[in-house]
Amino acid sequence: MEYRIKNIALGIISLCLFALMTIIASEYSGSKAKSTDDCLSCHEDKDLVMDSDGSKKSMFVNPELYKKSAHSIAECTDCHLNYKAEELPHSADKKLENCRTCHEDSKGLEKSVHAKTQCIDCHGSHYTKKVSELKNEGDANCMSCHKKKEIAKFSSTIHGKKGVKCNDCHGDGHNVKNISRNQITEMCGKCHSESKMNFKGSIHHTVFKGGGKKTPVCTDCHGVHNTISSKHSIQSEACLNCHLDEKMFPGTETGSAKFVEQYKTSIHASIKKGEMESAGCTDCHGDHMIDSPDDPASSTKRARLIETCGKCHADVVANFKKSKHGVELLKNNEKAPTCSDCHGEHSIKSALLSDGASKLVMADKCLDCHKDGKIPHKNFKGEEELITGYKNSVHYQALVEGNESAPTCSDCHGAHEMELAENPDSKISKKNIANTCGQSDCHGKQLTNFEGSIHEKGVNAGNQDAPTCNNCHGNHGIVSKDLENKLQKSRDLIQLCTNCHESVEMIERNELPTKVSETYKESFHGLATRGGLKEAANCESCHGYHNVRPSSDSLSTIHKNNLPQTCGNCHPGATEILITSKIHLTDLKEDSPWVFWITRFYIILIFGLIGFMLLHNIQDYRKKKKSNAKNEN
Amino acid sequence: MKIDDDKYLRMTLNERVQHFLLLSSFIILVITGFWLKYPEAWWVRWITVLIGENAFNARSLIHRIAAVAMILTSVYHIIYLAASPRGRKLFIDFLPKRSDLTEFGNSMKYLFGNSAEKPRFGRFSYIEKMEYWAVVWGTVIMGATGFILWFKDYFFKYISNTGMEIASAIHFYEAILASLAILVWHFYFVFLNPDVYPVNKAWIRGYLTRQQLEHEHPKWLEEIENKEPVNLEPENNASEALSEIMIIEPKETKTETETETETETETNKDKADNKKNEPETSEIKSEEDNEPERKPVIKNNDEVSDSKNEDNV
Structure with missing residues (x-):
């Protein structure tokens, strides 16, 4: 069942x-x-x-x-x-x-780049959108096909963030276009009109119009969809992409790839602010309006360079403009140097990194222009001193031998604030030169000694006759004190001092003690020096050198109380040296009446006695000749 | 003293050596002294060329050596004057006498006045005496001031810089005076003098000729001729003495002078200035004391030498 x-x-x-x-x-x-x-x-x-x-x-x-x-x-x-x-x-x-x-x-539609594109690719198939809807949807629709990485980043670019859509550049609806290089400038210029104007005056645009195929347009530097706004990447990727290419820029001349490559070693490239170079290509050359340095409008044109550099180095340029160099440059003197003449161009280095070698380089640089220059005043021997004399100086020798603290040009003249000596503000003006030499412990000791000396007082009082460092030591050709020839040194020194202390004009004008030079030269010390005794006292043996002071000054080496010590330097046996009259007997009768009268006595004696002897002998001779003649007869 | 008919002894070898030491040290002192005062003179440049660049450094040393040599010679001379009979006679003959004044006056009259009579001189005329005492004076002055300048560090505290100035002024002007005196006075009578021209060789050969004596020292010639006929003995003695001196004397003089210097320097230190005068004055006294020994003096045909000086004929 x-x-x-x-x-x-x-x-x-x-x-x-x-x-x-x-x-x-x-x-x-x-x-x-x-x-x-x-x-x-x-x-x-x-x-x-x-x-x-x-x-x-x-x-x-x-x-x-x-x-x-x-x-x-x-x-x-x-x-x-x-x-x-x-x-x-x-x-x-x-x-x-x-x-x-x-x-x-x-x-x-057939003419557009999308001619072969299915309608449904944009509009969709079963869920077809209306135009208004498509517009709302924005770039996502485009991006659904245009999936290249570069394009995909568009939304994160400055354009994407600011709501620039694909169609803003490529056109609406069915008229979508590719943008050719020729059109890019105009296209970008729709929004970036100022940049466009600038760019159209640039060398890039000029060459581009002339048919330069590789000349950059907007997108070459800024990128296409993945637009770059960061300065850093523009410089390293954009400018240098082309300008480091030796095929495009052959040779070693200005403008060549090798020339530009020096930039990488420069202080501007080495010191970074965050990711960026402290100064990149565009900081000096400008961005859109970039021009050949030969172009008068160029930011790197010689005459305009100080403005360009002054954007960052404002203080320095302000000083420079006041300097003789700057003044001449502003007068359009073609020989006047601008920033790059001293600092170089792409290879620019920091003065803070300077070492002995760069100091030598500087000297060469300065002397390149100043090679025929003469120092405005003659040296103590009455010789013309050349600016190039620096190379014979102890300063230069020290640099060559590796003493990095030895001075080069700028240490004395200043760098940007360099002035002629006539300018009272100059580092090498009469009043300032002692401080310049004594600066930063170069010759600080000597400066301390010099301060308070009669010479320094004169200098400070504005007396142009009063000597300061360079009047005795020379200017560029300054040589070491340790001359091998001690005697020559001594003689030079005497000549040096007597240049002023023997000059009637100087003595009258400055009420200097008279006859010091003659009396010294006639003294034993002076005679021995003239004769060639190395050890004999010269001016500085008694008066000192930097701290020359009048005998009335208690700090003076020739003050009454200090004389025994001063003389004792050479005459150690003389435990007590008795000084009862002046050393320089300028007025014999007054200063040393004994010597005066003894001299008188001897002169009379000599003339009287020897005169008598002469007469006596002449007569004797005549008489004897006569009597001899008689005898012969 | 008459050596032979035409040779009359004027300077013994000893005296000639003294004279030579004096003249050589004097010339060196003059050159090295004025070298300092006129360092740029043309003749200084020649010296520099000859000796070398550092000649000046040697200058002061040479000057001092010459100075010491001269002082030693002077000291020896004083001893010579005191110790030897000939020396004592020499000193006495050099002393100024009243007759010198008369002779000088006559000479003036003859040279500058109307007198046609040529004064007749003895062994030493006023000319030679001036010469001799000028050298004595000069040596004392130059020695004293030179010594101060030499040991300046020591003297500084006693005489002050003023004293040094005075010393160097005196040293300089005395040097000029001495040099000119030698040049004008002494060199004239030894070289230019028509009686002896071109040179009186007494300081080399030691004797004068009869003719020279007739011209220059007629009185002395008279003395010699009148006193004693020429004696061979003294001549022999003299020549023996000469030969002895020639061989031995130089060394002896040195040793003597050295010992002398020791004593001298001691006295020098005590009184730089007066030192020389003192010995001399003492010499004089001793001379006077010894005057009894005049025999040699009477004979003194012997040559008389002024060690320091010139001999003029």
Whole structure:
């Protein structure tokens, strides 16, 4: 029984199944779907897939979205032509119908870069968007196809962030264009009008217009979609990309790749502010308006260089403009130096990093221009002193021998604030020169000694006759004190002092003690020096050198109280040296009446006695000759 | 003293050596002294060329050596005057006498006045005496001031810089005076003098000729001729003495002078100035004391030498 029931039940179920299958089959194969709803009755199944070239392609159509889309009024079959409901797949020809059977007004599409692009690529298929919707959607639609990394970053660029859309550059709707290099300037200039104006005056643009294919336009430096706004990367990647290329810029001349490469060793490149060089290409050359240095408008033109450098180095340039160099430069004196003449161009180095070698370089640099220059005043020997005399100086020798603290030009003359000696503010003016020599412990001791000396007082009082450092030591050709020839040194020194102390004009003008030179030269000390005794006292042996003071000054080496010590330097046996009269006996009768009268006495004696002897002998001679003649006769 | 018919002894070898030491040290002192005062003179340049660049450094040393040599010679001379009979006679003959004034007056009359009579001179005329005492005076002055200048560091505290100035002034002017006196006075009588021209060789050969004596020292010639006929003995003695002196004397003089210098320097230190005068004056006294020994004096055909000076004929 049971077995039969089971069989009957099975049979019924299978019948039912069969019937159902038949119905379903007839639904698909036999009946023709006529409405969208009909289509959706199957295609609303999310799992509906179709084998396509081995992969499963979803055949799902979201009915709700479809009904909201612009095409909700269109039937499936309006687009899906050649549709055969009974076949699977419905159409062997996958080609969709031309959208333009309906959308006849989509003109110009063929001319656009998208001519071969399917409408649905942009507008979508089942969920077609309206133009207004597309606009709202913005760049995402474009990006769905244009997936290159460079383009993908667009949204994070300054343009992307500020709401610049693809179509702002590439055009709207169906008129999408590629932008050629020729058009880029204009295109960018729509927004960046100022930059465009600047760029059009630049050497880049000029060469570009002349047919230079490799000359950069906006995008070459700024990038295309991945627009760069950071200064740092522009310089290192943009400018140097081309300007370090030796094929593009051959040779070693100004403008060559090798020339530009020096920049990498410069202080401007080595010192960084964050990621950026302290000064990059554009800081000096300008950005859009970049010009050849020969162009009068160029920021790197010689005459304009001080402004350019002054953007950062304002103090320095302000000093420079006041200096003789600066004044001449502003007068358009072609010989006047500008920043780069001393500092170099791309290879510019910091003065803070200067060492002995760079000091020597500086000397050479200065002497390049000043090679024929003469020092305005003659030296103590009455010789003309040349500026190039520096190279014979002890200062230069010390530099050569590796003493890095030895001075080069700027140490005495100042760098940017350099002035002629006539200018009272100059570091080498009469009043300032002692401080210059005594600066930063160069000759500090000597300066201390000099301070308070009679010479220093004169200098400070503005007396042009009073000597300061250079009047005795010389200017550029300054030599070491340790002359091998001690005697020559002594004689030079005497000449040096007597230049002033023997000059009637100087003595009268400054009320100097008279006859000091003559009396010295006639003294034993003076005679011995004249004769060639190295050890004999010269001026400085008694008077000192830097701290020369009058005998009335208690600090003077020739003050009464100090004389025993001063004389004792050479005469150690003389424990007490008695000085009862002046040393320089300028007026014999007054200063030393004894000597005066003894001299008188002897002169009379000599003339009287020797005169008598002469007369006596002449007569004697005559008489003897006469008597001899007589005798002979 | 008559050596032979035409040779009359004027200077013994000893005296000639003294004279030579004096003249050589004097010339060196003059040159090295004026070298200092006129360092740029043309002749200084020649010296520099000859000796070398550092000649000046040697100058002061040479000057001092010559000075010491001269002082030693002077000291020896004083001893010579005191110790030897010939020396004592020499000193006495050099002393100024009243007759010198008369002779000088006559000479003036003869040279500048109307007198046609040529004064007749003895062994030493006023000319030679002036010469001799000028040298004595000069040596004392120059020695004293030179000594002060030499040891300036020591003297500084006693005489002050003024004293040094005075010393150097005196040293300088005395040097001029001495040099000119030698040049004008002495050189004239020894070289230019028509009686002896071109040179009186007494300071080399030691004797004068009869003719020279007749011209210059007629009185002395008379004395010699009148007193005693020429004696061979004294001549022999003299020549023996000469030969002895020639061989031994130079060394002896040196040793003597050295010992002398020791004593002298001691006295020098005490009184630089008076030192020389003192010995001399003492000499004089001793001379006077010894006057009894006049025999040699009477004979004194012997040559008389003024060690320091010139001999003029």
